Amino acid sequence: MxxxxxxxxxxxxxxxxxxxxxxxxxxxxxxxxxxxxxxxxxxxxxxxxxxxxxxxxxxxxxxxxxxxxxxxxxxxxxxxxxxDVFGVSMLVDAITHRVPRGATESTVLGPFHMTESPRRELGENISAGEGGDPCLILGTVRSVDGEPIPDAVVDVWQADDHGFYDVQNPGTTPAGNLRGLFTTDPKGSFHFRTIVPAPYPIPTDGPVGMLLERAHRHPYRPAHIHFIAQADGCRPLITHIFVAGSPYLDSDAVFGVKDSLITAFRTIDDPVLAQRYGMPNPCTVARIDLVLAAES
Incomplete structure (x- = not known):
């Protein structure tokens, strides 16, 4: 039994x-x-x-x-x-967005893409009324085989020279400031005026901030500009462009830095270029090449 x-x-x-x-x-x-x-x-x-x-x-x-x-x-x-601070967000991003050689690497979306960027004309100043070092971004969107991609949509957002996004100061900063939605021209090019962003800390007024303090880890991210680039027949790209020489490039609190995404923001003395783009001379210029992988 x-x-x-x-x-x-x-x-x-x-x-x-x-x-x-x-x-x-x-x-x-x-x-x-x-x-x-x-x-x-x-x-x-x-x-x-x-x-x-x-x-x-x-x-x-x-x-x-x-x-x-x-x-x-x-x-x-x-x-x-x-x-983010355990590197899991970046690991999931790396696994999810494996791209062929030559395509721009991705990184995390970040917490401040919480509002729709205003549509802007090429060359527009997204930093109206902001202090900081004026900066000209000259960009292209192309395929891995080098072909320019016209009519690609490029979404941009960044912090100001004090490290704050518009949504962090809703009472003093107009919504949509330091944000823009651009469309590339027939040569796959885009450009806009802005300011050089500053490094900034992730929020530290909660349990994660307490954890970093207990671990003797700083909360800072290096200076960067966010980009999302989308075009028909291509995989959407979510990435940052980091300012070369910025503090914290080797110790980003959320591990978002990749060597290929570090870009020189150079001071250029060129009266012709400055006049062409409506910039002071000399001015800071960064050249950015966003390379999209084809949809699989």
């Missing part, structure tokens, strides 16, 4: 914890979700065993995650910030 225990699976033990828990997800209908849940279970249990997590440390971890969720709102996503 069989006993009740003959019909039960293995009990929960320290040694078999991952196997027992993962088996509870065997009935998950979605195969990919099932794989994620079971593999996550194995990795989490292995981590807990590897470091010998104590009850007190577990409780502190739960409190930290609870506080992280409580800090999120319509304009603040503390969990993404947490993912």
């Amino acid at each position: 069989s006993s009740v225990s003959d019909h039960l699976g293995p009990g929960f033990t320290e040694e078999a914890s991952a196997e027992v828990t993962a088996a509870a997800f065997d009935g998950t209908p979605d195969a990919r979700l099932r794989e994620i849940l079971q593999r996550l279970t194995h990795h989490v249990h292995a981590f807990v065993k590897d470091i010998g997590l104590t009850q007190s440390e577990w409780e502190q971890g739960i409190e930290f995650l609870t506080a992280t969720g409580q800090k999120c709102d319509a304009t603040r996503q503390e969990f993404i910030l947490l993912s």
Whole structure:
């Protein structure tokens, strides 16, 4: 005669914890979700065993995650910030956006693409009313084989010379300032006037800021301009262009820097160029080449 225990699976033990828990997800209908849940279970249990997590440390971890969720709102996503400082956001981006040799590398979207950029004419000044070092951006959008891409849409946004985006100072900075949506000309070119951006800290008034402080890590990002480039038949590109020589290029708090994205912002003494583009002379000029991969 069989006993009740003959019909039960293995009990929960320290040694078999991952196997027992993962088996509870065997009935998950979605195969990919099932794989994620079971593999996550194995990795989490292995981590807990590897470091010998104590009850007190577990409780502190739960409190930290609870506080992280409580800090999120319509304009603040503390969990993404947490993912950023652990390098997970950049890793997911790298896996998701593998591109062929020669295409511009991607990086994270960032937390401040939360409003629609205003449509602007080529050559327009996106930094009207801002202080800072005037800067001319001369850009092209092309394919990997070198062909210019006309009518590509280039979305641009950046911080001011104090490291703030428009949405961070809604009472004093007009919406859409230091943002622009441009369309490339028949030669695949675009250009606009702006200011040289400044490095800035990620938000530190929440649990992630506390974590960085405890770890003796700084919260700063190097100076950069965000770009999204899109064109028919091409994969959308989300990237940054980093200012060469900026502080924190080798220690970006969210690990967003790639060597190929560092660009020289040079001071150029050229009266003809300055007059042509409506810039003071001398002025800072950056040349940017956005290379899009074909849709697969």
